[in-house]
Amino acid sequence: MPPPDPSADPGGGAAGSPAADADPPVVRARSARDLLAAVPHLLGYRPRESLVVVCVTDRQVVGLVARVGLDDLRGGSSGREGRGAVDRLVAAARRVGTAEIVAAVHTARDARTARRLVGPALAELALVGDVDPWLVAPEGYRGLDCTDPACCPPHGHPPADLEHRAVNAALALTGRAVASSADDAYRLPRVDDARRSRAARAATRAARAREAVREAPAAGAGATPRDHAARSRASGYDLWCDLVRHAARDLELGPGESAPTDLPPARLGRFAVALDDVAVRDAVLLSVIPGGDEPARRTVAGRDAPDEDAAGRAEVEVATARAIARVVDPRVAVLPDPGTAAAAQVVLEQLVAHVPRRWHAAPLTLLGLLAWWQGDGGLAAHRVAAAAEADPAYRLAALLDGVLAAAVPPGWVRAMPRGTGAGADGGRVG
Incomplete structure (x- = not known):
């Protein structure tokens, strides 16, 4: 042999x-x-x-x-x-x-x-x-x-x-x-009950505040529910950026000096509610793509723009499409930045570890997408399956599940000349 x-x-x-x-x-x-x-x-x-x-x-x-x-x-x-x-x-x-x-x-x-x-x-x-x-x-x-x-x-x-x-x-x-x-x-980190309780209370307060704004009638020339929603989305994205910076600092210090589990539970709880908004989720996704911060911020700012700003919304859509192409299109595809991906993964994993299951679908789906982009189809499939258990109707999870079932690799793999290595487990095959 x-x-x-x-x-x-x-x-x-x-x-x-x-x-x-x-x-x-x-x-x-x-x-x-x-x-x-x-x-x-x-x-x-x-x-x-x-x-x-x-x-x-x-x-x-x-x-x-x-x-x-x-x-x-x-x-x-x-x-x-x-x-x-x-x-x-x-x-x-x-x-x-x-x-x-x-x-x-x-x-x-x-x-x-x-x-x-x-x-x-x-x-x-x-x-x-x-x-x-x-x-x-x-x-x-x-x-x-x-x-x-x-x-x-x-x-x-x-x-x-x-x-x-x-x-x-x-x-x-x-x-x-x-x-x-x-x-x-594939096991996610665990945290103690006290941290989970603080995060859950913060999430409950944030969810109630969001519902109160949605139900409030527009009054005169004051701020409308649409204005509040736009500010809430921008605030949610800012919270994400702060959490990622916090995690990046902890990762740079290394084990023994600090730990990513030091992310504040209350902020994780508030962010879980913010991430439930599709515009914030899309902005988070864009933010981990090189050059994606500007379209991310325009995504959270422009989702509720008035009808006369159609040109501005079209620019956001074009910028978003260009950013996503860097993940899926072999002609312009790039690898994820290791530092950005690691910090984002820490925040999303800690989010799942801290908040109740009703808020898990979005972070688990984003974790699955990050794993797929990095060439780990096995981990991606595991995270997407967990997202589907948390919310069977979550559309982005279903879309990513279809990509994994078809064993479609990310764009940077398909950009390589035929016969070049793609790393381990580029797609789910079983």
Whole structure:
């Protein structure tokens, strides 16, 4: 079983591509066993009862790392759900220009059962690129189809062989932590009841004040409910900017000196109510895109502009479209700024940790979008599913869920020349 000799580039950068501007670290994988060892680092957790495929492009870089649950491949009595998972997996592999595939079946089941479950998926993947299948079990790992005891002992090679390879140390130095499970990797931070109570009280007060303004009749030449709404949106966006600056300072100080959990609970509660306004949510989204602050501020200021200001609203829409294009359009796409994305993620995660569930849909959807933009389709799918549980009718979550189900990568991935790496888990495939 001669192994391939790919170079794993989890950052997905190529000279002259948008991703190259971020100067991602390059980690070399010298064999299929190196790629097997790298899987937990690339996913962020140790997969269980899963088929994990590592797609290597014709330029010998990792184009996609994707996981599908073995039970998802079975898909029930009709098999339709399993077929859909396989179709999405194959489509994602084709999209990145796959030449070789290392397919790892992580399971405690016997090899025969594992082979039966993944057989149809491996057959379809073989139409995309050369497939090298492996079985990774608790007692050891081996080639899934290997019958040569000199090559693969009956109980496999010892697990420590994967744990102590040079590629693991190199990936650890890039900051890629490994959780024991997907639930651990995706778990949001927790805060104590006192902080949650303060945030909830602030949110309740803000919601009551908003309703009081909405119900107040317009009186004479004074401020109208529309004026109050415009000021409230601007104030909400200012609050977001303050919270992001606070989180950015904490992140710069590093662990032990300060902590992002120091974000004021009352301000998080007020912001949760502000974020419930679609204009504020859209402004928050725009604010994390390079060059998006101006259209963000015009979005919160112009949502209730009078009819005669149609030209001004059109300018806002054009500016917004240009900003969003930097996320989705391969012709002008950019990578997220790491510092901005990290600070925004802290604020949104703390928001979910502090406020009641009725306010979770917006921040969870934005967290999902941030994860997708950064190439982490698994995390994105987890956050979007949680948003849908909080509010099944939340439209932006449904839209993003469709993007993930189709395994559509962000614009900066599609901007790369065919065969350039896209990093780990660029879309949800199962």
